Amino acid sequence: xxxxxxxxxxxxxxxxxxxxxxxxxxxxxxxxxxxxxxxxxxxxxxxxxxxxxxxxxxxxxxxxxxxxxxxxxxxxxxxxxxxxxxxxxxxxxxxxxxxxxxxxxxxxxxxxxxxxxxxxxxxxxxxxxxxxxxxxxxxxxxxxxxxxxxxxxxxxxxxxxxxxxxxxxxxxxxxxxxxxxxxxxxxxxxxxxxxxxxxxxxxxxxxxxxxxxxxxxxxxxxxxxxxxxxxxxxxxxxxxxxxxxxxxxxxxxxxxxxxxxxxxxxxxxxxxxxxxxxxxxxxxxxxxxxxxxxxxxxxxxxxxxxxxxxxxxxxxxxxxxxxxxxxxxxxxxxxxxxxxxxxxxxxxxxxxxxxxxxxxxxxxxxxxxxxxxxxxxxxxxxxxxxxxxxxxxxxxxxxxxxxxxxxxxxxxxxxxxxxxxxxxxxxxxxxxxxxxxxxxxxxxxxxxxxxxxxxxxxxxxxxxxxxxxxxxxxxxxxxxxxxxxxxxxxxxxxxxxxxxxxxxxxxxxxxxxxxxxxxxxxxxxxxxxxxxxxxxxxxxxxxxxxxxxxxxxxxxxxxxxxxxxxxxxxxxxxxxxxxxxxxxxxxxxxxxxxxxxxxxxx
Amino acid sequence: xxxxxxxxxxxxxxxxxxxxxxxxxxxxxxxxxxxxxxxxxxxxxxxxxxxxxxxxxxxxxxxxxxxxxxxxxxxxxxxxxxxxxxxxxxxxxxxxxxxxxxxxxxxxxxxxxxxxxxxxxxxxxxxxxxxxxxxxxxxxxxxxxxxxxxxxxxxxxxxxxxxxxxxxxxxxxxxxxxxxxxxxxxxxxxxxxxxxxxxxxxxxxxxxxxxxxxxxxxxxxxxxxxxxxxxxxxxxxxxxxxxxxxxxxxxxxxxxxxxxxxxxxxxxxxxxxxxxxx
Numbered sequence: 016x017x018x019x020x021x022x023x024x025x026x027x028x029x030x031x032x033x034x035x036x037x038x039x040x041x042x043x044x045x046x047x048x049x050x051x052x053x054x055x056x057x058x059x060x061x062x063x064x065x066x067x068x069x070x071x072x073x074x075x076x077x078x079x080x081x082x083x084x085x086x087x088x089x090x091x092x093x094x095x096x097x098x099x100x101x102x103x104x105x106x107x108x109x110x111x112x113x114x115x116x117x118x119x120x121x122x123x124x125x126x127x128x129x130x131x132x133x134x135x136x137x138x139x140x141x142x143x144x145x146x147x148x149x150x151x152x153x154x155x156x157x158x159x160x161x162x163x164x165x166x167x168x169x170x171x172x173x174x175x176x177x178x179x180x181x182x183x184x185x186x187x188x189x190x191x192x193x194x195x196x197x198x199x200x201x202x203x204x205x206x207x208x209x210x211x212x213x214x215x216x217x218x219x220x221x222x223x224x225x226x227x228x229x230x231x232x233x234x235x236x237x238x239x240x241x242x243x244x245x246x247x248x249x250x251x252x253x254x255x256x257x258x259x260x261x262x263x264x265x266x267x268x269x270x271x272x273x274x275x276x277x278x279x280x281x282x283x284x285x286x287x288x289x290x291x292x293x294x295x296x297x298x299x300x301x302x303x304x305x306x307x308x309x310x311x312x313x314x315x316x317x318x319x320x321x322x323x324x325x326x327x328x329x330x331x332x333x334x335x336x337x338x339x340x341x342x343x344x345x346x347x348x349x350x351x352x353x354x355x356x357x358x359x360x361x362x363x364x365x366x367x368x369x370x371x372x373x374x375x376x377x378x379x380x381x382x383x384x385x386x387x388x389x390x391x392x393x394x395x396x397x398x399x400x401x402x403x404x405x406x407x408x409x410x411x412x413x414x415x416x417x418x419x420x421x422x423x424x425x426x427x428x429x430x431x432x433x434x435x436x437x438x439x440x441x442x443x444x445x446x447x448x449x450x451x452x453x454x455x456x457x458x459x460x461x462x463x464x465x466x467x468x469x470x471x472x473x474x475x476x477x478x479x480x481x482x483x484x485x486x487x488x489x490x491x492x493x494x495x496x497x498x499x500x501x502x503x504x505x506x507x508x509x510x511x512x513x514x515x516x517x518x519x520x521x522x523x524x525x526x527x528x529x530x531x532x533x534x535x536x537x538x539x540x541x542x543x544x545x546x547x548x549x550x551x552x553x554x555x556x557x558x559x560x561x562x563x564x565x566x567x568x569x570x571x572x573x574x575x576x577x578x579x580x581x582x583x584x585x586x587x588x589x590x591x592x593x594x595x596x597x598x599x600x601x602x603x604x605x606x607x608x609x610x611x612x613x614x615x616x617x
Numbered sequence: 618x619x620x621x622x623x624x625x626x627x628x629x630x631x632x633x634x635x636x637x638x639x640x641x642x643x644x645x646x647x648x649x650x651x652x653x654x655x656x657x658x659x660x661x662x663x664x665x666x667x668x669x670x671x672x673x674x675x676x677x678x679x680x681x682x683x684x685x686x687x688x689x690x691x692x693x694x695x696x697x698x699x700x701x702x703x704x705x706x707x708x709x710x711x712x713x714x715x716x717x718x719x720x721x722x723x724x725x726x727x728x729x730x731x732x733x734x735x736x737x738x739x740x741x742x743x744x745x746x747x748x749x750x751x752x753x754x755x756x757x758x759x760x761x762x763x764x765x766x767x768x769x770x771x772x773x774x775x776x777x778x779x780x781x782x783x784x785x786x787x788x789x790x791x792x793x794x795x796x797x798x799x800x801x802x803x804x805x806x807x808x809x810x811x812x813x814x815x816x817x818x819x820x821x822x823x824x825x826x827x828x829x830x831x832x833x834x835x836x837x838x839x840x841x842x843x844x845x846x847x848x849x850x851x852x853x854x855x856x857x858x859x860x861x862x863x864x865x866x867x868x869x870x871x872x873x874x875x876x877x878x879x880x881x882x883x884x885x886x887x888x889x890x891x892x893x894x895x
Contacts, residue, residue: 135784210815226815263784268822297626297750297792301784304791327700335755342795 022054023106031095033088045157046191048086055085056094056106057115064123064251081196083157083252090122126250127614128161128285130316132260132276134301138292139323139351141182142358144259146600147609148190149593151255159253160186161283163242164202164261164275166212168386168422169359172498172514173197177218181359181389182259189593190257201245202238202274204229207422208384216241220494230272238274239282246283255613258285265308277313286612288319288348298322299339306343318612319348321604326353349604356592356599359389374398375572378413380436380455381405382427387420387516390452393559393585397569407439415447415572416440418455420556424487424519425471428458428479437480444482448549448571451482453517456542456552460485460521467491470518482550483543484524494518499555501532505544509563513555521554528553560585618893619652619743620805621774623751623763625788629779630810632673634838635746637878639680640871641885642742647894650740651677654729654762655692655748661705668708669693673746679864680871688739691732692725692761707732725761730769742892745772752795764800773803773891776832781811781840786826793830805891806833806884813840836883843870 035041035050042048059077060066066079084090097103097114131147133140144160151158165180173179177197187195197218204212210226214233224233249256264276264287280287289305291298302320309317320339322332329350336347379391381403391401402409404416418440421427431437443449451459460479463486468474470489479487500512504527511529528542528551542553549571559565562584610617622638624631635651642649656671663669668687675685687708694714695703701715706728714720737743751763751774759765767774776792778785789807796804807826816837823834879885889895 133784134787135782137782138784226818230818263787265784265787266822267786267825268818268820295626295628295782297624297752297788299754300625300750300752300792300795301788302791303752303794304787304789305784307794308787308790331755333755335753338754 019054019058020106023052023056026052026054026056027098027104027106031092033091042193044083044086044193046152046193047155048083049088049091050086051091052085052094055079055082056111057085060115062115062119064119081198081248081252084119084123087122087157090118093118093121124254126159126253126256128246128250128256128258128280128283129609129612130258130260130280130283130285130287132264132280132287132289132305134263134265134289134291134298134305135295136262138290139321140259140290141186142356142596143288143290143321143323143600144257145182145186145189145358145593146597146604147257148186149597150601150606151257151613152189152191153597156254157252158190158255158257159192159249160190160199160259161246161249161256162200162259162261162275163245163279164204164238165200166204166206166261168205168384169389170203170205170215170387170516171195172496172516173218174498175218176496176498178203178215178220178494178496178516179218185359185589185593186257186259188589189597198245198248201241205386205422206384208426213422217245218496230269234272234274239278242274242279243282246279250283256283256285258283260287263305264289265305267308270310277309277316280316281313285316286318287316288321288609288612289317289345290321290323292324293322294324294326294353299335302339303342306345317345319605319608320345321349321351322347323349323351324353325350346608348608349600351600351603354596354599356596357392357395358589358592358596359392374400375414375569376400376402376412377415377417377572378402378404378410379417379419380431380440382419382421382454383430384422384427385419386422387453387556390419390556390559391417393565393588394569396585396588397565399569399572404436405434407435410439410443413443413447415568416443416449418449418451418458420452420516421454423471424454424457425463425465425477427454428463428477431458440480441482444550445548448551448568449482450568451552452558453515453554453556456554457485457487457517457519457521459483459543459550459552460487462486463519464488483545483552485521485543485552487519487521489519495520495554499529499531499541501530501538503563503567504528504530504540505546506567507563509561511555511558511561511564513553513557513560515554516556517554525552529555618741619737619745619770619772620888620892621745621747621763621766621772623747623774623776623792625750625752625776625778625785625792626782627749629777630838631746631777632677633874634777634808634810635744636673636677636680637871637874638744638888639677640868641875642744642894643680643682644872644875647742648740649681649742649744650683650686650736651681651689651746652733652736652743653690653746653748654733654766655694655725656690656762657694657696657702657748661693661695664708669705670708676867677744677746680868683740686736686739688732688736691728722759722761726765726769729761729766733770742894744892747774750792752792754795757797764797767800767803771803773805775805775835775888775891776807777810778807779811780809780837781813785809786822789826789832790829793832801831804830804832806835806887808835809837811840812837833884833887835888836878837881838874838883839877839881841870841874841877843873 065082068075069078131143167180169181170178171184174194179200183200184195203215206212214221261275459482463477498514525543527540528544531539622631622635658671660672661669662675664685670690674689678685693705704711748762
């Protein structure tokens with residue numbers, strides 16, 4: 016505590032500095048944050064709007080990790096003005112309490128929520144929320160994305176070791192936030208097959224549910240409470256919360272049990288805009304049906320319709336738009352043209368082979384439970400083609416094979432053997448690189464020991480592909496969730512970043528592929544590589560994001576080690592595409608109406 | 618005797634459902650033929666007498682056990698880029714359509730009506746397929762394949778909806794609601810296509826849809842992983858009806874789809890009644 020007071024004293028003397036872009040940790044919380052009070056002069060404020068007490072082994076401690084109030088420029092400037100006015104020179108001055116109270120009174124206001132729902136899956140909800148997060152961030156607001164309940168196999172690991180959906184991670188980045196967290200996606204459903212999903216709550220595995228029990232038991236008893244709590248949390252800390260619905264909000268069969276759409280809007284007291292993917296056709300039908308099937312009490316929240324992904328001339332909607340507005344009583348507030356933006360995709364419907372072009376062909380095994388296939392997106396920065404492989408004939412002409420992640424390693428291993436795909440993989444050995452990621456990596460080993468029946472229900476030991484001399488066990492329901500960074504043990508020994516998300520532990524008897532660097536403690540070895548046989552295996556998701564491993568993999572595939580054109584950083588490409596998307600939306604969306612819905616009259 | 622399969626969107630399965638019904642009736646000894654008034658497609662096939670029609674109708678003709686015929690698809694637009702399209706009428710190139718040059722609507726309506734009458738004189742049952750969604754209110758005035766066809770030949774219709782995409786109830790209700798009131802009595806039923814998951818979750822929502830729209834739910838078709846010729850597939854355009862394996866495979870797949878539909882309690886009887894077969 017004394018050490019902290021000393022730092023605060025330095026900050027008092029130093030005065031206002033604004034954003035400290037020179038600092039190696041900048042921006043620790045969000046782009047353009049004010050860094051004047053790296054150490055908070057109010058700590059511990061004991062105000063439950065901004066933090067809470069947590070138990071540690073040293074007794075209770077005030078935890079305000081998620082508080083952003085002290086990094087608002089207007090707040091920082093106000094504190095210095097008050098310090099000057101009152102002539103405060105020391106961190107222990109009790110008048111800081113008064114400054115805190117007046118700063119809160121003057122600058123804190125409960126956030127306002129706005130929700131984006133879609134007429135279908137793939138309507139463009141995610142991109143709309145992403146664009147809104149960026150537009151509002153660019154206008155200087157603190158914005159958080161929120162999706163009450165997400166069903167997706169593509170997840171990311173937060174700084175705090177929690178698992179959240181990839182879309183909310185992306186949206187948080189669009190909002191300029193450096194540390195997306197599980198408050199933004201408190202309920203995550205990861206389908207395991209047979210209508211059963213693993214339910215992740217606030218980033219941690221909770222329980223497996225089938226669809227029926229999820230709706231009958233989970234939603235009312237647990238779900239609603241979580242959504243309320245997390246929504247309050249975000250509203251306390253952000254100016255705006257931009258919410259994303261799930262699927263269609265007009266599914267009359269589960270309307271009362273649906274906590275991802277209109278019920279979430281009610282909890283958040285949010286206005287709603289409806290997005291429709293015009294490319295499918297039938298937009299008018301979908302718009303009218305969605306709005307009319309929603310009960311009157313909820314319908315009045317719907318304040319705008321957005322026609323998304325419009326190809327051709329927007330004028331072709333002609334008088335249709337005014338007829339639609341007349342029938343529904345809701346204005347059309349945006350006609351967004353089709354945009355060629357390349358952002359990580361969430362749903363498996365979006366899984367497409369990309370065989371255009373002339374580069375070498377990578378075959379990716381399309382497991383029935385394929386997961387985290389966004390790992391492969393950065394490969395499209397290289398001149399390669401990708402084909403999803405579902406049968407032995409699909410191997411024709413491929414120069415490399417990737418066994419991607421899966422939600423059910425053993426069931427997908429069996430599938431691969433039954434289909435004859437396992438055999439084709441073994442035959443391919445030596446001809447080009449074979450890479451296994453996560454579940455695919457586990458399959459490359461000798462044995463998979465599920466004697467507890469935790470992975471696939473049946474208590475059994477399975478034979479792997481035997482490409483690597485490794486054994487994987489599934490001894491408990493625990494899941495390894497963490498973010499890593501470090502260096503490659505092969506090629507140019509360059510850096511990598513990634514994250515691990517897996518059940519099961521592997522005993523590795525191979526040369527490791529990566530060296531994980533730790534902030535505290537010794538480095539760790541991860542993965543397996545046999546360079547002579549071109550075999551690679553790792554638990555590391557996101558391994559292609561940084562250029563080093565990606566270029567190595569592609570160059571082994573091309574048998575060409577001399578390529579030296581500069582490689583693109585995937586994060587930079589995502590950032591570029593977010594901005595492009597935001598620009599298109601800002602130009603074609605009635606932002607005046609959006610701002611009015613958020614309570615800002617321009 | 619005829620029916621029109623309308624869809625709530627593009628790609629919802631109109632073509633496949635229509636082909637399945639062609640096959641179902643052909644297998645039961647009926648003389649059936651497919652018909653799509655107007656098609657927008659780059660995938661077309663040549664008939665034996667040197668006319669060009671959309672591939673989907675050739676596939677449905679295969680399912681009906683007959684040779685493709687220009688009358689099955691009298692109007693075909695072939696996009697040639699830059700908002701230009703080649704207009705094929707009765708299987709022959711007619712004109713270049715672009716932003717300034719439009720086809721005469723009256724001529725198209727007459728072409729469709731004449732082709733339909735010729736087809737009707739050759740076959741007992743005509744199964745028609747709509748184009749895109751029938752609820753494009755901006756296109757009502759110029760439509761010839763959906764509500765336009767219902768008006769010109771008085772054919773009854775059923776609505777096909779892809780539930781896998783979500784929003785199926787909204788799509789069915791919204792599409793029905795936008796159909797002009799005088800045509801609503803012709804809207805007989807709806808079909809849920811591509812269903813997967815737990816059927817118990819649907820609860821009594823289908824009944825609510827029947828009450829709301831007055832259309833009967835004809836059934837729920839399961840999500841099929843069967844391969845049918847789709848817009849991107851070129852396979853059927855080669856060696857048509859020459860005993861090619863691909864064609865036999867398509868027919869086998871249709872038979873599988875029919876037996877799945879029967880297992881799942883699809884209401885073929887009501888559909889036959891709407892067609893006018895008792």
